Amino acid sequence: MSDSPIENYLNVLSGQRQYSAQSVASYRHDLNRYQAFLNARSRAIHRAESRDVRDFIATEHRRGMSVTTIRRRLSAIRGLYHYLMTEGHIHQDPTLTIHAPKGARRLPEVLSPEQIERLLSSSGGGALAQRDRALFELMYSSGLRLAEIVALDVVDLDLSTGLVRVTGKGRKTRDVPVGQQARTALNAWLRSRAELAAPDTFALFVGRGGKRLGARSVQLRLNRLALANNLEVPLHPHLLRHAFASHMLESSGDLRAVQELLGHANIATTQIYTHLDFQHLAEVYDRAHPRARKTKGSS
Structure with missing residues (x-):
């Protein structure tokens, strides 16, 4: 030794x-x-x-x-x-009271509403195009994770009430609203779904072979859609969830509601979306705060 x-x-x-x-x-x-x-x-x-x-x-x-x-x-x-x-060579561990440094948490990239509009503006025909439009409209409309959306069955969707039942992490279910544009796209897809779906398939979204659409296929279709619409940003499905969360918070400011919609167990996870546009804040401050405006004669 x-x-x-x-x-x-x-x-x-x-x-x-x-x-x-x-x-x-x-x-x-x-x-x-x-x-x-x-x-x-x-x-x-x-x-x-x-x-x-x-x-x-x-x-x-x-x-x-x-x-x-x-x-x-x-x-x-x-x-x-x-x-x-x-091994009995020491009687006290000097690392017990040492805490590892925490890394700075990166803010997620966010697509602007204008970029989302460009991404989802395709009007191509055919069952596959209708499926993709419904798929990505729903992902953005309801803030779904990739694993959640590929796991959806037809029975999870209730367009009459505008709700989708989602099974998230820890097998926890939540009911999430579906926006009007997503509902329109989903209605169109459901009318065409029989052209692709195998008779024994309950999946809401299916591939060319008639079986449940896989996560990798969703990624590839999203990239193809982005290229077709000249969206020159690296896209992955989770960006649609990030966009949903950020746009909801910008409009409502209701962190608790967004937490529920996203299915976050801890609100600290949701708080990463509360980043702010500081240039916009500075402009608002300059216009509105009494001490921000220069008075006549000031230098």
């Missing part, structure tokens, strides 16, 4: 736990960086304290390391100390 705790730990990863050579090399790189940091402090790995680990993380941050890299390195250090604890 090696005298190096790092090498002993890596041997366990590659031997007992069957980690790939690439994963072990990544662990070695991260732990060697930590070892070098401790060496500069004349501190042995088994003598390190929480402040040493915390200072190492802070140093990596100052060096410009990404949050993802820092989290990976901290994970490797946690694994090392867990191993040393299990």
Whole structure:
């Protein structure tokens, strides 16, 4: 057995736990960086304290390391100390009080109402064109996830009341309103659906073979529709859900209602859509706030 705790730990990863050579090399790189940091402090790995680990993380941050890299390195250090604890080489884990840095959450891209109008303005004939129009109108109208819309059956749709019953994450169901344009497109599709659907298929949206339309096919059809309408933005089905949420919030400002419509269990998930157009806000502020307007004679 090696005298190096790092090498002993890596041997366990590659031997007992069957980690790939690439994963072990990544662990070695991260732990060697930590070892070098401790060496500069004349501190042995088994003598390190929480402040040493915390200072190492802070140093990596100052060096410009990404949050993802820092989290990976901290994970490797946690694994090392867990191993040393299990083997009885240390009696206290210095990583227990260390929290991994949180990455900045990216705001979702959002299509403008004008882009949505261009995307959904196709008037092509045929059952497939009618299906696609109904599919994407419904996705935008009701903010559905890709997995939710491909799982819909005909019985889930009630156009007389303008509602669709959706089964979301955790098998939770919710009833979501369907907008008028989506209802019109769906009526047209339902009249043509029999041309494609196999007799034993209950799916609302079916493919050329008559069976339930798959998620990959939806992605391909959306890209094709975007190209046909000269929409030069990378499109994926979830962008329609993002657009629904953002446009609803811009119009209503009702975060709780949008949370229910989206089927979010936690309102914090919905709050990512509350980003604001700060240029527009500045213009409103300049027009409306008494202290924003310059008075005569001011410089």
